[in-house]
Amino acid sequence: MGRTVLTLSLALATWVGIAAAHTGGLSGATRDPLAIPTWLFLLTGGGVVGVSFLLASFVTDRRLVAAVHDWGRHLPAPGRTLRILARVGAVTLLAVTVAVGYLGPATGVRNVAVLVVWVAWWGGYVASTYLFGNTWPTLSPFRAVAEPLPSLDYPYPDRLGAWPSVAGLLLLVWIEVVTPLADDPRLLATVLVAYTVVTLAGAVAVGVDDWFDNVDPLARAFQLYGRLAPVGVDDGRLRLRLPGGALPDTALRGRDDVAFVVTLLFVTTYDGFVATGPSASGVRAVADIGVPPLVVYLGAYLGGAALFYLAYRAASRVGRRRAETYLTTDYLARRFAPALLPIAAGYHLAHNLGSVLVLSPTLAAVGAAPLSPPASPPQLAGLPSWFGGLELAFVLLGHLLAVWVAHATAYDCFPSRLQAVRSQYGVTAVMVGYTMLSLWIVAEPYVAPPFIAS
Template identity: 80%
Template sequence: MIERQRRVALGVGVSVSIALLLCCAGVAAAHSGGLRGTGRDPITVPTWLFLLTGGGVVGVSFLLASFVTDRRLVDAVHDWGRPLPTPGRIVRSLAGGGAVLLLGVTVAVGYVGPSTGVRNLAVLVVWVGWWGGYVASTYLLGNSWPTLNPFRALAARVPSLDRSYSDRLGSWPSVAGLLALVWIEVATPLADDPRLLATVLVAYTAATVAGSAVVGADRWFESVDPLARAFRFYGWLAPVGVNDGRLHLRLPGGALPHVTLDGRDDVAFVVTLLFVTTYDGFVATGAWAAGARAVAGVGVPALAVYVGAYLAGVALFYLAYRAAARLGRRRAETYLSTTYLARRFAPSLLPIAAGYHLAHNVGSVLVLGPTLSAVAAAPLSPPATPPQLAALPSWFGGVELACVLLGHLLAVWVAHATAYDMFPSRLQAVRSQYGVTAVMVCYTMLSLWIVAEPYVPPPFIAS
């Protein structure tokens, strides 16, 4: 009994540590607020009650899911599907060529267009059309990036040296690449400086083409390129996927319970995707602004604090998830290893990342969508004051909160279906979810807090 209490205390302690760290860690940001055209009214109930209610919803959903013990029903939900017409080769070629053209126009306008962020087509295409709209389409509709990826289309035209790629590297380079991209996004004025944005696009294109030329395009986009991997993982969540080379309609999240990640590197990528999605919103909260100013006030170099907190945050996210998998293994009393459980349950975190990404960006897309359309009509001579949606209704904050909660509820169901796919015993299946459910509850409360917080311009924006 004492040993069990210690284990539960350890799991709770690690989960609470995540929330505490994220309340005092972050990076100077420019983009997170640069194009964020929405504001939020403060919630009218006590914050602690609001957060506990959100966490309680996830906890109750786990209890309700535990009553669904009919394996045939669980399998029927996730095995349901219908074939869809598959686009022909000509359509795919035209789509890929259009994406390359759009990339070229975006870079060109970034250099020669207006210097004001919201008047420059490059800024609007990247942050509103691509980051806010297209990324959401990969988990709401389906992953079309393999067809539209302009970087791969360019890399395919370069002869490959076919140098060997060390299996020891695995997909760890994509984890480092994702961290680097988000660091550049939040630590530089990328949303306000079209020239800088165009330069980053050129550098990313050059690095992608060069890397593909060395190790081959298939290996590069499978193991190294962070964008291709992120969209592939998000595509598992979408209702449209590829089965035996053909498009297939399925229920949202239907493919996730059958996904087994290859190793710790893939698990780390999913956890990192979860972390950076949260982090992008956290750096625009009042808690981060106050904490950053307080730390700078005692003479600690800002850059050292920012980098240290950023890396410590993602490390703690990963260690907390490993602890959750370890707790699930012990409670289920299974011979399956902690690493295997981590690989199986990690896909259930993807709906959480998707739900928070949607909540964080849907308002900006709606507000700045008219701006993108007006600027696209005359990219070199846009209106002096491009139109935008004046304001979102006060109830729109509820839509953002609903996105967060729906993502978490779907994650709970995916974890439940995954457990039943792994364990023959119903009791083992339920107990194996204890750790991942505890992490989901804590993450729900953290996500709701970030979404409910009013936007505060982050301090110490890098120049």
């Protein structure tokens, strides 16, 4: 049964799901068509991941594997004054973004609020959390405002776990998809205000730590991405480590944490899939038989998220069965889930870096005069032809790092080298399938999603 679900999920994942445009909807950058057949390109990418698994399987020295992930150097930590200034700056930026969203030009790329959120924050800052470390606990304007407020200290229900953050992540991306959030600064400012109000109310009700540890989807996403970065916090001190070095030791509490990691991977993919030709054609075909477009999008969205989760659960069952271990499927799912984070990071970087580069001059010009920006803000004229190859390299590098993290995790879980290798069969199959899906999305030209204002 597990193999059947895994096979069907991998097959269906290539067409089920919708993706939000985010910065892709703001960028005028185009991608040159592939010079080789698409099927050959995708098989090559999947083959690279498969071969990397085989090569990693030859690294059986536990001391070497442990040494790679234990390597680190301590770094000087920023002082308290710098942290306070950073928080003041973050709160000020949020206030200015909301104000200009309401008072500035109504045109998307001429309003600094749109550029700050989708270019500077979503495209740039999010990448910084998995490249340089999680600074969100310090820079989060929501937490900075919430911490000084009194708390009612209502007990957070343990039975909820981190499931509210899973629902919150799905809701945030869904709002972005079905509304013109990337083009309407007034709507964007309203969403920011609503998010702030909900966050502050929740933090006051159950306490700052419980809210940001269990409910707030942004805080949880950046916390996990920070485990991937080469800079982290160890015993209150900054530490330099190898990329992904902390992932094998990342402790997930239960199915709720696993579901959040898988959902983070899904919505990252979701950023690109909706803007492809096959996605647009599929939505039109279903809508033409009388199904409301909103229902089509919602069904595909929730169905895609469920299939990603079921595929990963099936992979965990396959790994347990092949390793012939007493360890439970839930335990293996918790241990191997952090290995998916490099995949999400590599795809996010590939999908958003081009837009950040193209629109950086726009952000600078509009930011210099937010209430009276230029009528035609400048953009980078175009990206070099080799940039598409760089995007594809980011996808592959993320998958290769994921394979190594899964390998290190397996050797930490199993005393037998053969068990360690066999336990990775299921998750490696998922990675190969997802590699091919990711490469296909990145290589596809942008197509405006039908029936929605984006």
